[in-house]
Amino acid sequence: MGLLVDGVWHDDWYDTESTGGRFERPETVFRRWIEPDGDFPAVTGRYHLYISLACPWAHRTLIVRKLKGLEPHIGLSVVHPTMGSGGWHFDGGYPEATDEPLYGLAFMHELYQKADPHYTGRVTVPVLWDCERETIVSNESADLVRMLNRAFNALPGVDDTLDLYPGALASEIDALNERIYHAVNNGVYKSGFATAQAVYEREVTALFNALDELEARLGEHRYLTGEAITEADWRLFTTLVRFDAVYVGHFKCNLRRIDDYPHLRGYLRDLYQQPGIAETVSLDHIKRHYYTSHPMINPTGIIPAGPVLDLDAPHGRGA
Template sequence: MTDTQQSEQQSEQQSEQQSEHSTKGSYVTGGKEFTRDTQYIETRITRDGADGYLVEAGRYRLVAARACPWANRTIIVRRLLGLEDAISLGTPGPTHDSRSWTFDLDPGGKDPVLGIERLQEAFFKRDPHYSRGITVPAIVDTTTGAVVTNNFPQITLDFSGEWKDFHREGAPDLYPEALREEIDTVNKRVFTEVNNGVYRCGFAGSQEAYDAAYDRLFTALDWLEERLTNQRFLVGDTITEADVRLFTTLVRFDPVYHGHFKCNRNKLTEMPALWGYARDLFQTPGFGDTIDFEQIKQHYYIVHEDINPTGIVPKGPDLAGWTTPHGRESLGGRPFGNGTPPAGA
């Protein structure tokens, strides 16, 4: 067999394998509204070890792809709170097939701590018959190699509360007791209408479902535009959990959601308060330094075969504006309150 023939055979085999584990049909159901599966492994890691998992430095590994907005939240909070030495970080590459995320960015294609090629392996260690989505973020117990939890909303709250003994000096209080009720209320609307709203547009299975999702999304964005016109942060005068949750959607809006998900009434750059707010956070240590725009675009445009069957990744948009002055300091507030930015800022 010639080198050319061998190369063609390998290419055919790879193509067959990719086809076998294609994501096509995983995201869009014809004629239906997109509904997110929110049934996660809800085990918690706590100071009292009530669920069997005790807070312990060095024991757990956060697996969080930089491309994913839900995982990006955990990377931001981990950095803001200074938990890098307490909780290690594994970062899968930006793409995956129907089986799971892979560690293709690591030497040998294996996570250097867990020794696995696919996150799926850690889920099957927890439950050999696990049949739900293999999602990030996920926290894995390195002593067993099994997933502890992939319940992303609770993970960041527990980083703030249960892991407090390992926070860095000067860490911000992202979930202050006095503001929790308001934070929870804002987070609920942001999740249903914005974080998940862009997906409801992108994965709509009918024109009717898309139209309704589009209207809901921009109603919420208009509400946020008005709210942020006269206040620097979403709740209170410092960054909180609410800002983290909104930021990871906003930073993906123009590169992905505007075109790929058809959220195109206007761009983020055309909403003055939201664009200034997003740049303010992007330029705040712990936020923009966790963002990889190239990985973000690769993930959405390659993985979502239902809505981008060619797999072509767009070259734009121009991202230079993210580092331009935002002027939000004039609204007052201090990002870290009485605390300090994370190390290396």
């Protein structure tokens, strides 16, 4: 836990005192784009993706990299699940984690220092790194999902027939993303990081109102916008797959479990069972990260044994 101030690491947590107990997610700083004639063209081997398997925002980018067939084109590093006093760190000795391959760095904040020696802000994943210009292209997962969906389509082996953000559905996807981001993706964090009772109650109520709404929507069709999966589904999936394992207990999002919602439960399994997806889900990294990285919420650092989840069970949602 911590942040860089003028390029120097400080071990500080989010300040909720100045916001009346509310957690406010800071704006993302690096927001450049991969574009054919821009500063960052789509080229094999030029970019490297840094993620945490625990992080729902990073998980979105990992899923799109996999579905689009971008693995041969964009390298991948995975941080250790525990975010300690030095922030995210690299430890290739931990299962499913990697060392930092480009510079042999120990900490993620060192990469941010490389990109900007005077950077001020939080050190988050995901990060898409440009190995040629030695800088961060983007550390905003919503933008990265869009870039990975389209910008690399001309490269060999990339699935250019898969479009997770089709033009005809763009405004519907944007509206869903907006609703789901505030109430669900970030809603679990706003509930879990609240330090005032009234704030927690408001956030957790908003979260479950949104989940009830999504349950009704998923009673109408298989995926959020109809019969085909879009980026809106993958953005919801990464929160749902963490929900019963972590958010119910650790973040006190416990009015209901996803397993208690017939449509959301089947929908979660359906997405989990799509080719290639299960291997992007590490329940070990997910549970270890949350339960060991927030001592203000879980001072003992004990990781609960359960719950027992069966994401491979039949989903019952059509062909």
